[in-house]
Every structure is written in C-alpha cells, then in structure tokens.
Amino acid sequence: MEYLNIYANCQLVKGANMSLLCDLQMRRFYHLPNDTAEVLLFLQQYSIDECIAHYGEDNREAITGYVDFFVSRELGFIDDRILPELTAMELTWDRFADITNVVIEYQETIDYTGPFFRELLDQHLEGLEIRFYQPVALPELKELLALFSDSTLRHIKLVLPYDKSLNIATLDELVKKHQRVKSLLLHSSPEEKLEKIFSDSVPVYYFTGEINSCMACGEIRAHHFTVNTELFTESLRFNSCLNRKLSIDQQGFIKNCPSMRENYGHVADTSLQAVLDNKTFNRYNHIRKDDIAVCKDCEFRYVCTDCRAYIENPQDIYSKPLKCGYNPYTNNWEEWAQHPMKQAAIEWYGMAEIIK
Ligand code: SF4
Ligand code: SF4
Numbered sequence: 001m002e003y004l005n006i007y008a009n010c011q012l013v014k015g016a017n018m019s020l021l022c023d024l025q026m027r028r029f030y031h032l033p034n035d036t037a038e039v040l041l042f043l044q045q046y047s048i049d050e051c052i053a054h055y056g057e058d059n060r061e062a063i064t065g066y067v068d069f070f071v072s073r074e075l076g077f078i079d080d081r082i083l084p085e086l087t088a089m090e091l092t093w094d095r096f097a098d099i100t101n102v103v104i105e106y107q108e109t110i111d112y113t114g115p116f117f118r119e120l121l122d123q124h125l126e127g128l129e130i131r132f133y134q135p136v137a138l139p140e141l142k143e144l145l146a147l148f149s150d151s152t153l154r155h156i157k158l159v160l161p162y163d164k165s166l167n168i169a170t171l172d173e174l175v176k177k178h179q180r181v182k183s184l185l186l187h188s189s190p191e192e193k194l195e196k197i198f199s200d201s202v203p204v205y206y207f208t209g210e211i212n213s214c215m216a217c218g219e220i221r222a223h224h225f226t227v228n229t230e231l232f233t234e235s236l237r238f239n240s241c242l243n244r245k246l247s248i249d250q251q252g253f254i255k256n257c258p259s260m261r262e263n264y265g266h267v268a269d270t271s272l273q274a275v276l277d278n279k280t281f282n283r284y285n286h287i288r289k290d291d292i293a294v295c296k297d298c299e300f301r302y303v304c305t306d307c308r309a310y311i312e313n314p315q316d317i318y319s320k321p322l323k324c325g326y327n328p329y330t331n332n333w334e335e336w337a338q339h340p341m342k343q344a345a346i347e348w349y350g351m352a353e354i355i356k
Contacts, residue, residue: 003043003079006044006086009023011232017330030073042055097123097125099120106250130156130157135161157182162190168195176198186207194206218310220326222300236290241305251266252266289304
C-alpha cells in the first residue's frame with residue numbers, strides 16, 4: 001500500500017467554496033477547489049488505493065494527479081505508511097513584548113527622543129513603519145534613523161514621497177548605513193517599478209499613487225498576501241494588523257493605528273504604561289479573521305492582513321474590511337470602491353473624493 005505523507009508545514013485552510021494550501025516553509029500557496037481539499041484530507045488517513053476505492057475508479061486519474069502534484073512540489077512524499085514521526089506543527093504565537101509593531105506618521109515638530117519614545121524603544125520592538133507624506137531632507141532622515149540604531153527593531157519600512165534627489169545610489173548608501181531598513185515605498189512616483197538595493201536584499205517599490213494621509217492604508221489585494229508561519233499563527237489567535245501595534249499620528253497622538261479616531265493621549269505628556277494599562281487600547285488584539293463577517297468564510301484569512309479602521313459597517317467592529325473586493329462565496333474579485341454595498345461606508349469615512 002502507498003500513502004501520501006504531507007509535510008507538517010503545509011496547512012490547508014477551507015473557505016466557502018475554495019481552499020488554500022499554504023506551504024509555510026516555501027512561502028507559497030495553492031488555490032484549490034474544496035472537493036480537492038476533501039480528497040487531500042482523506043489521503044491524510046488512508047492509502048492512495050483506499051482513496052481511489054472510496055471516490056471510485058472514475059476519479060483514479062484525478063487522485064493520482066493530486067498525489068503527483070504534491071510530490072513534484074515537495075509538499076509531501078510517498079511511503080508504505082503514514083509516518084507517525086511527522087508530528088503536527090506547533091501553531092501557537094506569542095511575544096515577550098506588549099508592543100511589537102509601531103507606525104509613525106512623521107512630523108518634524110515632534111520630539112522623537114522624549115520619554116514616551118524611550119519607553120517605547122525599551123519594548124523589544126520588531127517592526128517600525130515610518131510614513132512621510134511630505135518630502136524629507138536626507139540629513140533629517142538619517143538623524144531619525146539613527147535613533148533606532150541600538151534598538152531591538154528587526155525591520156523598518158520607509159514610506160516616502162518620490163524625490164529625484166533620493167536616487168538609487170543614495171538609498172543604497174542609506175540602507176547600508178541603517179541596515180534595519182528592509183523595504184522602501186516611494187509614492188507619487190512617475191512610474192510603477194521595483195528596484196532592489198543593498199545586494200538585491202532590500203526592495204524599493206515605486207508607486208504612482210499619492211499617499212498623503214492615513215486614508216491610503218487598508219487596501220486588501222491578492223499581491224499583498226503573505227504566506228509565512230509568523231502571520232499564519234498570529235492570525236489564528238490575534239488580529240493580523242493591530243495585535244500589539246501602536247501608532248503615533250502626525251499630531252503626536254497615540255493610537256492603535258493612525259486611521260483610528262480614538263487616541264490614548266499625546267506623546268508629550270503620556271506614559272506608555274498608561275496606554276498599555278488602558279483596556280480599550282487592547283480591544284482589537286483578539287479580533288481574529290475567524291470572528292469577522294465574510295472573512296471567516298474566506299480561504300485567504302490566514303495570509304491576509306486585516307483592517308479594523310475602515311470596515312463595511314462602521315457600527316459593527318466585526319464587519320468585513322471596507323477595502324477588500326474579494327467575495328469568498330463566488331471567488332471573484334471586484335473593485336471595492338465601486339461596489340454599491342460599500343458606498344455608505346465610503347461616505348461615512350469621508351473618502352469619496354480621495355478614491356475617485
Ligand atoms: S487597521 Fe487598517 S488603516 Fe489601520 S494600519 Fe491596519 S490596515 Fe492600515
Ligand atoms: S474576505 Fe477578508 S480574508 Fe478574504 S481577502 Fe477579503 S479581507 Fe482578506
């Protein structure tokens with residue numbers, strides 16, 4: 001008897017019609033009909049011959065095709081038994097720090113060396129996104145990045161307006177000096193393109209759209225999906241955007257994300273501990289994709305980053321992200337901004353002019 005052994009890092013996620021097979025090691029996904037997913041689940045318990053007997057000879061070719069596909073993509077292998085050594089993957093997620101990710105909307109009048117920021121940098125931070133809506137002088141940018149040189153940050157994303165003076169050679173030099181910078185997005189660019197700097201390790205995305213406020217955030221697109229153990233396991237238990245995130249908006253107000261209306265004080269006179277002790281601040285952490293309308297039936301729910309700032313029904317914190325055009329019941333993508341059901345929310349958020 002031959003059995004298909006599927007590697008533990010291959011996780012199957014069922015949606016309303018389709019499933020997603022996530023290869024968390026190779027960081028790829030495969031979009032499959034639910035019928036195919038059912039066969040794969042069957043093969044995790046029974047031999048290939050038993051599977052053919054169960055689904056009928058008519059399906060022999062399809063079933064052996066699935067098995068060949070799995071073996072050829074290194075998603076599994078054939079053996080004369082299901083190997084008990086292939087233990088299930090540990091899918092828990094935890095972090096030492098109360099805050100792991102920070103978003104800063106840069107404003108030159110804010111003092112980023114004050115007590116609030118010193119407390120924040122003691123938090124074992126992992127990720128930082130700095131958004132510049134206006135052009136910034138290179139010395140100013142270097143000075144800001146220098147503040148994070150001794151931090152625990154592992155990655156910094158810079159969102160900057162396109163500026164001729166920030167050419168590839170200049171950005172390369174900047175990133176070599178500040179190696180925590182792992183990606184750059186240059187908005188308002190004359191063309192869409194992707195360049196790589198620092199020995200091809202740091203992407204620079206040139207984006208023609210203008211990002212001049214936080215309202216540009218929250219778009220859900222298939223090319224934004226990320227397949228990795230980190231996001232997959234965090235999404236199983238926590239919110240995939242706002243869990244352990246803190247933001248400082250352009251005015252210096254402390255928020256969950258810059259797009260949220262509520263704030264928890266100003267960086268000039270608020271302690272980080274007071275923010276962390278505020279139960280309201282943590283209210284988004286535990287809203288999982290499995291709790292959100294429509295997303296809970298979507299096969300992409302553990303590879304898709306959530307958005308709680310812009311939602312279809314602003315009165316229902318569990319409603320679907322506004323800026324997602326995917327329908328998991330039909331498996332079609334539509335332009336979200338044109339959808340009739342979304343017009344009331346677009347109006348409510350005051351973004352009708354911006355998305356024209
Ligand atoms: S909640 Fe939405 S708007 Fe806020 S950071 Fe996340 S994706 Fe962006
Ligand atoms: S329906 Fe939800 S999980 Fe699916 S793509 Fe849209 S936002 Fe992501």
